[in-house]
Amino acid sequence: MNKFGDRVRELREQQNLLQRQVAGKLDIDTPMLSKIERGERRAKREQVITFSEILSADQNELITLWLADRVYEIVKDEDLATDALKVAEKECEYSKKPIAKA
């Protein structure tokens, strides 16, 4: 599973941008971008934000995919993956931050 990298590549190609161009704005070299797109290396959180700006993409979408990749990495070989995710989800519900100024 490499949802983040796949999406980044998709967006980049849709907009006919070269790795060189995107990498430049991220201040990384093209080998690094290539690896991020293929899921061989993981982008930093700040880079995910930058990706969304460069690619005029939905920041929330990219962060979600980026997180999902990391989560999936942990549970991917586990029979109890779904159970574990549900437990984590419940904990998220429980400890959800109150919305500021709601």
Add this chain to the structure above:
Amino acid sequence: MNKFGDRVRELREQQNLLQRQVAGKLDIDTPMLSKIERGERRAKREQVITFSEILSADQNELITLWLADRVYEIVKDEDLATDALKVAEKECEYSKKPIAKA
């Protein structure tokens, strides 16, 4: 969130076992066990299995809690935590291993 460590401690105390006794069977020292119970250090997967044997506990329950802790660690500060978990969950459904000899 330290569901695994909390459960281990609960089980250990229910059975009036000392850290020393449990640690011995795990081949770790008591400071290490103390840290695992309090979530300061993470148990290895093999140790989770051993915990379930020592404490006569449900192996699946402990593995699930242990995984959930690790997953939660990744998403705990994220507004999109739940979304990300749902994406990961869907991927688990999709790529679930067929049950052997079903």
Add this chain to the structure above:
DNA sequence: TTATGACTTGTCAGATATTGACAAATATAA
């Protein structure tokens, strides 16, 4: 063919994080 541009692969040292082990501190009870 050679040349060029886009991308990928492999490597590597430096930085960072994790690990297991130990001493020492604290707590609790006799």
Add this chain to the structure above:
DNA sequence: TTATATTTGTCAATATCTGACAAGTCATAA
């Protein structure tokens, strides 16, 4: 006090991650 249980802090060894670079492949064009 003493002894026992647990926690805290530290540390070197190890493992993992990181960024950067050279060199590779692949496709297209001259």
